[in-house]
Amino acid sequence: MACHTRSISLPTRCHPFLLKVEEELNKLRACVDSSSLTYEIMLDAIKAVGRVYESINILLRMSSNQNGLSHMQHRRWVEQELEESVKLLDMCSTSRDNLDTIRVHVQDLELANRRGDLDASKTKIRDYNVILKKANRDATMQMFNKNESPEGDSLAVVSLLLETRDITIAVLQSIF
Secondary structure, three states, rough: OOOOOOOOOOOOOOOHHHHHHHHHHHHHHHHHOOOOOHHHHHHHHHHHHHHHHHHHHHEEEEEHHHHHOOOOOHHHHHHHHHHHHHHHHHHHHHHHHHHHHHHHHHHHHHHHHHHHHHHHHHHHHHHHHHHHHHHHHHHHOOOOOOOOOOOOOOOOHHHHHHHHHHHHHHHHHHOO
């Protein structure tokens, strides 16, 4: 008598942190795509980016993800991702410096307006526009090439990292 066995494949369940990150990324994507960005919305977006990276950090520390990323086939991708992360830090630093410069110019403009110095106000406005264009140019020049995840990769954290970096860049560009 022949014995027939049947295999049932159930879908794998996503880790709660993975779902949390995906949900936060969807909110960020909607925020970046919004045409009416206010100061509060941009501030919330920057805070949300921080929360996403904290969650990804937890995901990366899980042994299953560490085992998956430690294979030789992923070594090149991990090194490339580290390099792109350093570039992202540079972009954040440049954005911070540009925002500080803009803040100083706005304060100078306010001071010139309070004194009623029309010529100084015009000069400050011109300087402000130059700085703003420079900040836009810096943000655009520091765009990253989109990396592909390693072939045959089933680690969801890889695609989350790539997507998070792209959204982070979009958030930083929306500031200017």
